[in-house]
Amino acid sequence: MDWLLNADSIAEKLGVMVVAILLFVVVMGLILFLVDRPRNIPNWVVAVAFSGPAILLIGFGLLYPGLKTIRDSFYNRTSDVFVGLDNYATAFTRDEFQIVLRNTAIWVILVPIAATLLGLIYAIVVDRSRFEKVAKTLIFLPMAISMVGASIIWKFMYEYKPASRPQIGFLNQILVWIGLEPQKFLLDAPMNTFWLIVVMIWIQAGFAMTILAAAIRAIPEDIVEAARLDGVSGVRMFRYITVPSIRPALVVVLTTIAIGTLKVFDIVRTMTGGRFETSVVANEFYTQALRQGDNGLGAALAVILFVLVVPIIVYNVRQLRKSEEIR
Amino acid sequence: MSQAVPTTPDVDAPRGRKGGDVKPLKESRSDKAARKLSSKPASIIAICLAVLWTIPTFGLFVTSFRSPSEIRSSGWWSTLFTAEYSLDNYNDALFSGSTSFASYFLNSIVITLPAVIIPITIALLASYAFAWVDFKGRTFLFVAVFALQVIPIQVTLVPLLTQYVSWGIAGSFWPIWLSHTIFALPLAIFLLHNFMKDIPRELVEAARVDGAGHVKIFFQVLMPLLVPAIAAFGIFQFLWVWNDLLVGLTFGSAKGSHR
Structure with a gap:
């Protein structure tokens, strides 16, 4: 049965894939079959059968590493001597890490707001346009390209050459055409962080547009009709009918993008490698824990990252409670 | 530049979350x-x-x-x-000899299919439990699952890899599937739960009165209504796995079982 672990040929690889899917189907089928047999089984058994696999996997793959990280953040670089809050002190006092924290804050505030706003505007505009399908596809395209691919693509936008030589970067070419000096977009702090953020917005706007367009379509026609009869239109229609109706979708989109942005790693890693004052917490964690071998400091940075997301989670839980009450 | 540009999927995401498509009979x-x-x-x-x-x-x-x-x-x-x-x-x-695109492409497919099917199935079952089965600690568990989204993937790499090595499966496809499944679950459960909750209570109650058990309700009442939501999430999950670099790089080892 060695081929299950060392699949080399095409047949073996496809075989492993089929085995994995079949195994999964059989196990899940068995669980459901057993739950379905007896009449009047208690609810908790059903709950365990349905949510058990998910809880187990999440406990193993997310909760345990998360707890271990919190523990490591109070230990030294090889995780064997307790050092109290030293790692946090380092993270908050050294200039380089303050820049990292500042950059992360800028990312998390700018990206979700800008991407959601663009996506919302586009979802509304495109809803009334004749080229809906094509336009939507074009906006969605960046989402389908990997972040590594996006970084390569944007190199051809940002690339810098001295003014005397022909430009390779499109943005610099535009600057030259209108008679300005070409810029070192990725090298000059602090603006280079904004240029990286543009790439993330470029990717995420398509995600926001897709979800929000679906939510707008789902607004019951009678509400819109009633508002129209009352003489509401244009901006006021948007403000008083559209936005309140798609509020849940807006919250989901903002949250998803915000959390995705906090973990942003690929763009920074591939475009600047975190140099020139562009590093963010996720990238710095990777550098500290996996490159410099400083587990403690890396873990402290990750914990700071968790804490930064707590407000977003709390807000979402409150929204959840509210909708639960309505139900 | 062997960047595979995937074909653009149908961007029509879930419709009819609230009461389905209400089309005006005739436009005036x-x-x-x-x-x-x-x-x-x-x-x-x-x-x-x-x-x-x-x-x-x-x-x-x-x-x-x-x-x-x-x-x-x-x-x-x-x-x-x-x-x-x-x-x-x-x-x-x-x-050319230096890159074997066909082999990378096959790897991508072999990795992506299970890494889309498995998490969506598990997440569907879990979100059913969180939305329609009454049990103690339901809200707490759901909030906990949602909150665990905040854990950055980078943090989990070393602990997971240690486990995979001790189980002897490191370097094969199994840890890649398992990891993608784990990382997808919180968001999948959160989104699918939201869709599932929006299904009218009367529908589920009616099925229950007619004597349908949980499994039957899940497959015959809820599943057909959730197809658009599943399709939408499936597309995103497909793109995330297909475009992923970090997980494949870490768990796929150097012998090139990833792209």
Whole structure:
């Protein structure tokens, strides 16, 4: 049965894939079959059968590493001597890490707001346009390209050459055409962080547009009709009918993008490698824990990252409670 | 530049979350006129934004047909209509000895299919439990699952890899599938739960009164209604796994079981 672990040929690889899917189907089928047999089984058994696999996997793959990280953040670089809050002190006092924290804050505030706003505007505009399908596809395209691919693509936008030589970067070419000096977009702090953020917005706007367009379509026609009869239109229609109706979708989109942005790693890693004052917490964690071998400091940075997301989670839980009450 | 550009999926995400599609029976004449009026500026803005959004990708597309020396010495727009384009880069990427594109492509497919099917199935079952089965600690568990989204993937790499090595499965496809499944679950459960909750209570109650058990309700009442939501999440999960670098790089080892 060695081929299950060392699949080399095409047949073996496809075989492993089929085995994995079949195994999964059989196990899940068995669980459901057993739950379905007896009449009047208690609810908790059903709950365990349905949510058990998910809880187990999440406990193993997310909760345990998360707890271990919190523990490591109070230990030294090889995780064997307790050092109290030293790692946090380092993270908050050294200039380089303050820049990292500042950059992360800028990312998390700018990206979700800008991407959601663009996506919302586009979802509304495109809803009334004749080229809906094509336009939507074009906006969605960046989402389908990997972040590594996006970084390569944007190199051809940002690339810098001295003014005397022909430009390779499109943005610099535009600057030259209108008679300005070409810029070192990725090298000059602090603006280079904004240029990286543009790439993330470029990717995420398509995600926001897709979800929000679906939510707008789902607004019951009678509400819109009633508002129209009352003489509401244009901006006021948007403000008083559209936005309140798609509020849940807006919250989901903002949250998803915000959390995705906090973990942003690929763009920074591939475009600047975190140099020139562009590093963010996720990238710095990777550098500290996996490159410099400083587990403690890396873990402290990750914990700071968790804490930064707590407000977003709390807000979402409150929204959840509210909708639960309505139900 | 062997960047695989996936085909664009159908971007029509879930519809009818609230009460389904309510189509007006017949558009009145004034409505039609209003639509036409509002559609012109809207179309222009839509086209402008779409073009703006596509310029970077278009640049890459043009670049892929140019020779390396040209790429380094001039911009892709400068010789847009005069340059000599060739398929050499594609030839190199697809058929030359140094890269075996077919093998990378197969790996991507073998990794992606289970990594989409498995998490969605598990998440569907879990979100059913959180939405429609009454048990103690339901809200707490759901909030906990949602909150665990905040854990950055980088944090989990070392603990997971240690486990995989001790189980003897490191370097095969199994840890990659398992990891993708784990990382997808919180968001999948959160989104699918939201859709599931929006299904009218009467529908589920009626099935229950008729004597349907949980499994039957799940498969015969809820599943058909959730197809759009599943399709939408499936597309995103597919893209995330297909485009992933970090997980494949960490758990796939150096022997090239990833792209």
